[in-house]
Amino acid sequence: MEEELRALLRDLDALKQRPDPAAIDRMRERVAGMVTPVAVAAGAAARSKIKDMSAEVVDSNPYSRLMALQRMGIVDNYERIRDYSVAIVGIGGVGSVAAEMLTRCGIGRLLLYDYDTVGMTKTDAAVQTLSGINPDVALESYSLNITTVKGFETFLGSLKARSSDGHNTGVDLVLSCVDNYEARMVVNQACNELGQTWMESGVSEDAVSGHIQLLVPGETACFACAPPLVVASGVDERTLKREGVCAASLPTTMGVVAGLLVQNALKYLLKFGQVSPYLGYNSLKDYFPTMEMKPNPQCSNPACVQRQKEYMQLKPARDAAAKAKMEAEASAADEYSLPEGLVRELPNADSYQEPVAPVTSGAIDDDDLEELQRQLDALNSS
Amino acid sequence: MEEELRALLRDLDALKQRPDPAAIDRMRERVAGMVTPVAVAAGAAARSKIKDMSAEVVDSNPYSRLMALQRMGIVDNYERIRDYSVAIVGIGGVGSVAAEMLTRCGIGRLLLYDYDTVGMTKTDAAVQTLSGINPDVALESYSLNITTVKGFETFLGSLKARSSDGHNTGVDLVLSCVDNYEARMVVNQACNELGQTWMESGVSEDAVSGHIQLLVPGETACFACAPPLVVASGVDERTLKREGVCAASLPTTMGVVAGLLVQNALKYLLKFGQVSPYLGYNSLKDYFPTMEMKPNPQCSNPACVQRQKEYMQLKPARDAAAKAKMEAEASAADEYSLPEGLVRELPNADSYQEPVAPVTSGAIDDDDLEELQRQLDALNSS
Numbered sequence: 223m224e225e226e227l228r229a230l231l232r233d234l235d236a237l238k239q240r241p242d243p244a245a246i247d248r249m250r251e252r253v254a255g256m257v258t259p260v261a262v263a264a265g266a267a268a269r270s271k272i273k274d275m276s277a278e279v280v281d282s283n284p285y286s287r288l289m290a291l292q293r294m295g296i297v298d299n300y301e302r303i304r305d306y307s308v309a310i311v312g313i314g315g316v317g318s319v320a321a322e323m324l325t326r327c328g329i330g331r332l333l334l335y336d337y338d339t340v341g342m343t344k345t346d347a348a349v350q351t352l353s354g355i356n357p358d359v360a361l362e363s364y365s366l367n368i369t370t371v372k373g374f375e376t377f378l379g380s381l382k383a384r385s386s387d388g389h390n391t392g393v394d395l396v397l398s399c400v401d402n403y404e405a406r407m408v409v410n411q412a413c414n415e416l417g418q419t420w421m422e423s424g425v426s427e428d429a430v431s432g433h434i435q436l437l438v439p440g441e442t443a444c445f446a447c448a449p450p451l452v453v454a455s456g457v458d459e460r461t462l463k464r465e466g467v468c469a470a471s472l473p474t475t476m477g478v479v480a481g482l483l484v485q486n487a488l489k490y491l492l493k494f495g496q497v498s499p500y501l502g503y504n505s506l507k508d509y510f511p512t513m514e515m516k517p518n519p520q521c522s523n524p525a526c527v528q529r530q531k532e533y534m535q536l537k538p539a540r541d542a543a544a545k546a547k548m549e550a551e552a553s554a555a556d557e558y559s560l561p562e563g564l565v566r567e568l569p570n571a572d573s574y575q576e577p578v579a580p581v582t583s584g585a586i587d588d589d590d591l592e593e594l595q596r597q598l599d600a601l602n603s604s
Numbered sequence: 605m606e607e608e609l610r611a612l613l614r615d616l617d618a619l620k621q622r623p624d625p626a627a628i629d630r631m632r633e634r635v636a637g638m639v640t641p642v643a644v645a646a647g648a649a650a651r652s653k654i655k656d657m658s659a660e661v662v663d664s665n666p667y668s669r670l671m672a673l674q675r676m677g678i679v680d681n682y683e684r685i686r687d688y689s690v691a692i693v694g695i696g697g698v699g700s701v702a703a704e705m706l707t708r709c710g711i712g713r714l715l716l717y718d719y720d721t722v723g724m725t726k727t728d729a730a731v732q733t734l735s736g737i738n739p740d741v742a743l744e745s746y747s748l749n750i751t752t753v754k755g756f757e758t759f760l761g762s763l764k765a766r767s768s769d770g771h772n773t774g775v776d777l778v779l780s781c782v783d784n785y786e787a788r789m790v791v792n793q794a795c796n797e798l799g800q801t802w803m804e805s806g807v808s809e810d811a812v813s814g815h816i817q818l819l820v821p822g823e824t825a826c827f828a829c830a831p832p833l834v835v836a837s838g839v840d841e842r843t844l845k846r847e848g849v850c851a852a853s854l855p856t857t858m859g860v861v862a863g864l865l866v867q868n869a870l871k872y873l874l875k876f877g878q879v880s881p882y883l884g885y886n887s888l889k890d891y892f893p894t895m896e897m898k899p900n901p902q903c904s905n906p907a908c909v910q911r912q913k914e915y916m917q918l919k920p921a922r923d924a925a926a927k928a929k930m931e932a933e934a935s936a937a938d939e940y941s942l943p944e945g946l947v948r949e950l951p952n953a954d955s956y957q958e959p960v961a962p963v964t965s966g967a968i969d970d971d972d973l974e975e976l977q978r979q980l981d982a983l984n985s986s
Contacts, residue, residue, distance in 0.1 A: 227635055234632045241623045250616045253609055279850045287853035294810040294852050319859065326855040428676040468661045470676050471669035473708040474870065478863035485856040485887050495888030505867050506877030510892045
């Protein structure tokens with residue numbers, strides 16, 4: 223199209239020198255030829271917003287295969303995903319793929335944080351791409367460095383902020399997809415201060431392993447409870463990485479880690495399956511270690527220690543609620559009556575409290591065994 | 605831009621009625637304003653081809669983070685990826701993501717097979733997108749149904765075909781990303797006939813689990829050796845799926861399965877790590893079952909039975925080659941001398957054949973233990 227436009231400029235210059243109706247016709251044709259491809263490209267880039275998620279199987283419905291999760295009994299109410307807000311910190315190899323997955327899943331609101339640029343800011347570029355993929359998602363771009371004082375304040379404020387329509391308060395989950403220790407500690411600090419549940423992700427420098435981890439302030443270990451064994455000391459990790467040598471990166475490892483991260487985010491938000499407390503990925507051996515880490519009472523992070531105290535104080539209330547829920551479920555199970563034609567093989571729990579006809583009991587003697595053997599033989603020979 | 609072009613058309617129509625130099629200037633400005641964005645968009649969409657993969661860390665080098673795998677000792681020679689051809693059958697949820705990953709990794713040649721359309725054919729649409737991502741990859745589009753007689757012939761022919769530059773013969777690996785039993789059996793048939801190693805992938809109908817599997821004709825179970833327990837009977841599976849109800853689909857599960865598939869393809873092609881014979885993914889519990897399946901001597905597929913015979917016939921040659929390789933490695937290890945300043949803590953294998961000074965041995969008595977205790981106490985108190 224660039225060549226077409228340049229030809230048009232030459233024609234216009236010539237026309238200025240000398241009136242020429244044939245040249246005007248030629249230009250008209252040229253411009254008309256450009257209108258259709260441009261209109262088609264614009265139409266392909268953006269579908270209109272969709273009000274309700276439907277399970278109807280038609281080409282125009284991008285949600286049919288997601289809503290099918292409900293029909294298949296995996297999630298109770300898939301459409302609830304529209305009520306949730308997720309913050310993604312770091313829009314690099316893992317973060318950009320995670321953002322695309324959540325966008326395709328139709329998450330309600332997505333907050334994107336990064337300080338880097340790719341021509342325009344990384345977060346603005348991501349918003350542009352993602353809004354083309356799914357215009358139903360409310361996207362917020364935060365181009366800032368969370369490790370600066372000012373950046374941290376904006377970050378903290380945005381995690382608490384009410385969205386423009388007044389519907390959402392704060393975020394439901396923070397996903398950390400940053401590539402250095404310092405930034406992870408800052409996300410940890412913010413989430414400990416706010417009591418905000420978050421998930422951490424990481425890929426090794428050699429690109430062949432990675433992990434995800436669930437962090438619930440006060441309940442699980444925070445990032446400072448069990449710091450990594452090797453950290454950069456006295457130098458800026460990011461400078462270290464960008465000058466001359468660079469860490470390895472594989473689209474495959476990034477895709478697997480982002481997939482595991484967002485799958486666990488979906489399980490957490492939509493309440494299905496089991497959320498992994500920690501899941502590793504060793505790609506050389508396809509080994510996936512798991513573990514669970516309790517919080518460290520001597521954690522160096524004061525906000526973590528405070529959340530641990532609160533969590534312990536609320537233990538009796540949590541236990542009582544769990545007991546009440548269990549009893550409610552048991553009583554609901556008692557009321558469950560069998561469909562016609564079916565009988566219980568064993569008495570249910572209540573029946574044990576009713577008087578039962580006395581049963582003769584005693585030790586099994588040889589005569590009983592012989593009688594049993596005869597019955598078995600009869601069954602086998604029939 | 606569409607609006608700009610339409611305004612230009614109106615101006616041209618007016619100009620035809622009445623010569624107007626000012627109108628020409630206005631049009632010139634309008635067109636000039638469109639040239640830059642179009643040129644920028646075109647530039648962003650396609651970089652020029654790159655002759656050699658370099659490890660140099662500059663913004664213009666898209667391969668630095670892949671070539672870093674070599675510096676980190678993960679792969680011996682990453683650039684060899686350019687010599688390999690991979691065929692992907694089925695460009696749906698898993699196949700399209702797998703194709704993008706291999707394209708970003710800089711695979712030499714990618715053959716894409718699908719019979720479906722999305723406006724244009726799925727394979728042409730994929731080629732268009734992928735060539736924008738990495739113009740270095742030779743992309744081939746096969747819009748055909750491999751389950752028809754004609755489609756199968758073309759499929760088989762393309763897997764054997766020599767590429768246009770005469771460099772590659774056939775393909776190095778086939779990835780099956782189809783969504784039905786019939787198509788899998790066809791890929792199985794083609795690969796058994798050709799003795800072609802392939803990897804199979806699948807995602808469950810409820811979208812929360814999946815698997816990948818390596819199939820080496822004659823050496824591992826083929827797809828017919830251990831058929832699945834439940835298959836569609838008497839109906840076309842694809843019709844079954846498309847009318848009215850549809851299977852669930854999650855971008856996360858697709859991303860994880862595609863990532864595991866392509867990671868194992870890279871391990872197979874570039875000879876690093878261990879290729880998984882079978883790897884399952886249960887996303888509800890983050891459980892990853894593995895297993896190994898030997899071929900079935902009573903397999904219903906005659907080509908599989910033939911490959912099994914050939915594999916057994918070549919066993920003595922394989923064993924001899926393995927033994928020779930082990931001996932060569934052992935003798936290379938003997939020649940390895942330690943750097944200055946280091947001594948061996950234990951004698952090496954050869955030393956065991958040399959006469960060693962006799963060592964007095966005997967049972968430990970109480971006196972020895974008392975002497976040891978004294979030494980330990982002395983160490984602890986110092």
